[in-house]
Amino acid sequence: MSITPEQxxxxxxxxxxxxxxxxxxxxxxxxxxxxxxxELDGETIVDVVPHIxxxxxxxxxxxxxxxxxxxxPLVERMDYLSAMNNSLAFVLSVEKLLDIxxxxxxxxxxxxxxxxxxxxxxxxxxxxxxLDIGAMTPFFYCFRERERILDMFEHLSGxxxxxxxxxxxxxxxxxxxxxxxxxxxxxxxxxxRVDDYEGLLTENPIWIERTRNIGIITADECIALGINGxxxxxxxxxxxxxxxxxxxxYDQVEFDIPTGTVGDVYDRFLVRVEEMRQAARIVKxxxxxxxxxxxxxxxxxxxxxxxxxxxxxxxxxxxHFKLWTEGFRPPEGEAYVPIEGPxxxxxxxxxxxxxxxxxxxxxxxxxxxxxxxxxLMSKGHMVADxxxxxxxxxxxxGEIDR
Amino acid sequence: MSETTAQxxxxxxxxxxxxxxxxxxxxxxxxxxxxxxxxxxxxxxxxVCRFLRDEPELSYRFLSDIVGIDQLGRRQPRFEIVYxxxxxxxxxxxxxxxxxxxxxxxxxLTGVYPGANFPEREVYDMFGIVFEGHPDLRRILMPxxxxxxxxxxxxxxxxxxxVFDQGTLGPSIxxxxxxxxxxxFFGKTGLSSRE
Numbered sequence: 274m275s276i277t278p279e280q281x282x283x284x285x286x287x288x289x290x291x292x293x294x295x296x297x298x299x300x301x302x303x304x305x306x307x308x309x310x311x312e313l314d315g316e317t318i319v320d321v322v323p324h325i326x327x328x329x330x331x332x333x334x335x336x337x338x339x340x341x342x343x344x345x346p347l348v349e350r351m352d353y354l355s356a357m358n359n360s361l362a363f364v365l366s367v368e369k370l371l372d373i374x375x376x377x378x379x380x381x382x383x384x385x386x387x388x389x390x391x392x393x394x395x396x397x398x399x400x401x402x403x404l405d406i407g408a409m410t411p412f413f414y415c416f417r418e419r420e421r422i423l424d425m426f427e428h429l430s431g432x433x434x435x436x437x438x439x440x441x442x443x444x445x446x447x448x449x450x451x452x453x454x455x456x457x458x459x460x461x462x463x464x465x466r467v468d469d470y471e472g473l474l475t476e477n478p479i480w481i482e483r484t485r486n487i488g489i490i491t492a493d494e495c496i497a498l499g500i501n502g503x504x505x506x507x508x509x510x511x512x513x514x515x516x517x518x519x520x521x522x523y524d525q526v527e528f529d530i531p532t533g534t535v536g537d538v539y540d541r542f543l544v545r546v547e548e549m550r551q552a553a554r555i556v557k558x559x560x561x562x563x564x565x566x567x568x569x570x571x572x573x574x575x576x577x578x579x580x581x582x583x584x585x586x587x588x589x590x591x592x593h594f595k596l597w598t599e600g601f602r603p604p605e606g607e608a609y610v611p612i613e614g615p616x617x618x619x620x621x622x623x624x625x626x627x628x629x630x631x632x633x634x635x636x637x638x639x640x641x642x643x644x645x646x647x648x649l650m651s652k653g654h655m656v657a658d659x660x661x662x663x664x665x666x667x668x669x670x671g672e673i674d675r
Numbered sequence: 676m677s678e679t680t681a682q683x684x685x686x687x688x689x690x691x692x693x694x695x696x697x698x699x700x701x702x703x704x705x706x707x708x709x710x711x712x713x714x715x716x717x718x719x720x721x722x723v724c725r726f727l728r729d730e731p732e733l734s735y736r737f738l739s740d741i742v743g744i745d746q747l748g749r750r751q752p753r754f755e756i757v758y759x760x761x762x763x764x765x766x767x768x769x770x771x772x773x774x775x776x777x778x779x780x781x782x783x784l785t786g787v788y789p790g791a792n793f794p795e796r797e798v799y800d801m802f803g804i805v806f807e808g809h810p811d812l813r814r815i816l817m818p819x820x821x822x823x824x825x826x827x828x829x830x831x832x833x834x835x836x837x838v839f840d841q842g843t844l845g846p847s848i849x850x851x852x853x854x855x856x857x858x859x860f861f862g863k864t865g866l867s868s869r870e
Contacts, residue, residue: 326816331832334825338832369708496763499738499790517766606707609759609768611739622742622757626749637740637759645793674816 340600394615402664443569502617508536752776801826
C-alpha cells in the first residue's frame with residue numbers, strides 16, 4: 274500500500290516551523306494501541322490529536338449474536354483491569370429489563386467484589402503510572418498486593434482476571450470456605466500498605482515536581498467534556514454515583530468521597546490513593562454485615578437450578594437444559610444502569626427486542642470520554658509531561674476501542 | 676416498551692417543561708422501569724438540550740453517552756440515536772431520542788456539549804449517520820478507508836479469513852496477500868453484491 278502525500282500530512286493545521294511527532298503505538302505508557310500526533314514548538318506541546326482504534330474488538334457487535342448470559346465473559350474483556358465492575362454493570366441493566374431481585378447475600382457479595390476490583394484496578398494504575406514517571410519500587414509493591422486480590426478471585430471462581438462469576442440474578446455459586454476470612458485479613462492489612470506507597474511518593478520531591486500543576490482541568494471543563502469519576506473528583510467536585518444514585522447497598526455503608534483542589538496530576542493521584550483506603554473500609558463493613566442465605570434469585574426461568582436438584586427433579590433438569598440452550602427472554606424495552614467504576618461511570622445500555630439475545634449492547638466506557646480531555650490537559654506543557662498526563666487519566670484501551 | 680404507560684407514572688417535570696417551551700418538539704414520551712425517554716423531532720434537538728442545560732432548576736449539564744441503534748426490520752425509521760443526559764442538580768437521568776432514516780442527518784450537539792465530539796464520531800463510524808455541524812467528523816475506531824459501517828444490522832459478523840489454521844502447513848509467505856482489512860472484506864462474506 275503506497276502512501277500519498279495527502280495522507281502524510283497528519284496535522285493539516287500545524288504551524289510553519291513546528292515539529293509534528295508521533296508517540297505510539299509503541300510508547301510504553303500507551304500500552305501499544307494509542308497513537309498521539311503531537312505538534313511541538315521546541316519542547317512545548319501546541320496540540321495533541323489522539324488516534325485510537327488499533328484494538329477494535331467488536332465486542333458490542335458480538336454481543337448481538339450471543340445469549341444474554343453468554344455476553345458476560347465478553348463484557349468483562351472490555352476493561353481487563355476491572356472485569357467484575359463491567360460484568361456487574363451489564364448484569365444490573367439486564368436485571369432491570371427482567372425486573373428481578375437478588376437476595377441480600379448476593380448483593381453484599383457484589384459490593385465486596387466490586388470494591389476489591391476497584392482496589393486491584395487502582396493498584397495497576399498506581400504501579401504503571403509511577404513506572405512511567407520513573408519510580409520503579411511502587412510498581413513491585415502494587416503488583417504484590419494486586420496478586421493477593423487476584424488470588425481471592427481465583428479462590429472464588431478458579432479464574433484470576435476474568436472470573437465471569439456474576440450472573441443475571443445473582444452469582445454462579447456462593448463464596449467457598451475460607452474466602453471471607455482471607456478477604457477480611459487482606460482489608461485489615463491493606464491500609465498500611467497504602468501508607469507505604471504514599472511514603473514513597475507523596476512527599477517525594479521528584480514526584481511532586483513531575484506531577485504538581487501538570488495537566489490541570491477544572492470541574493466545569495470535566496462536566497462539559499462528559500468526564501466523571503476520579504478526574505472530576507480530583508478537580509474538586511465530590512460527585513460519586515455510589516452516593517448520588519446509590520445502587521446495591523451503598524446507601525447503607527459509610528465512606529468518604531476524597532476530592533482534590535487544583536485538578537492536576539498530583540490531585541488525581543491523591544484522590545485515587547484515598548479511594549483505595551475507602552474501598553477497603555467499605556469491604557470491611559460488608560464483611561461485618563453480610564448475612565447467610567442464598568446468593569441468587571429463586572427465579573428458575575433466569576437462574577439455573579443448583580446442581581443437587583438436577584438429580585431428583587425433572588423440572589429442574591428441564592429448566593437447566595432450557596437455560597443453557599435457549600437462555601431467557603427479557604421483555605421488549607431498553608435499560609441503562611450506571612455504576613461507579615474505578616475510572617468513572619460504567620453503564621450498559623441494553624436494548625431488548627423480546628428474544629433471547631440482546632438487540633443492541635452499548636457500553637458507556639469511562640476511558641473513551643476521559644481521553645477527550647487529553648488535548649486540553651496537555652497544551653502548553655513539555656513533551657515528557659504527556660506521559661504523566663496519560664497515566665493520570667488512567668486509560669485502558671480495551672474499553673475505548675470496543 | 677409499551678407495558679408501562681404514562682398513566683401509571685406521573686409525567687416528569689422536565690418533560691412538561693420541554694412541552695411548554697417547545698410545543699412541537701416532543702413526538703412521544705415513553706416510560707419503562709422508572710426511566711423516561713423523550714422522542715424529539717430532530718430539528719429541535721440542540722435547542723432542547725441547550726434549554727435543559729441552562730435552565731437552573733433542570734441543569735442537565737452532563738452528556739453521559741450517545742447510543743446509536745439500528746432498528747432494521749423492526750421499526751421505521753431505521754436509526755435511533757439516544758442521548759443520555761444527567762443532571763447534577765436533581766441527580767436524575769433523562770434520555771432523549773431522535774429517529775432518522777437512511778441518508779438523513781442529525782444536528783450535532785458539539786456546540787452544546789463539547790464532550791459530544793468523540794461519541795458522535797463513533798456513531799458516525801459505526802452507523803454512518805452524519806452529524807450536521809460537527810467540527811471534525813472522521814472515523815474514530817475504524818481505519819479511514821474502511822468500507823461500510825460495522826454496527827449496522829446488515830453488516831455481517833466476522834469476515835476475516837484465517838490464513839493459518841491447524842492441520843495444514845499454511846500458505847507460503849509469497850502466496851499470502853494481505854490487503855487492507857476494509858478491502859479484503861468483500862467477496863469473503865457473500866456480500867459482494869453490495870456496493
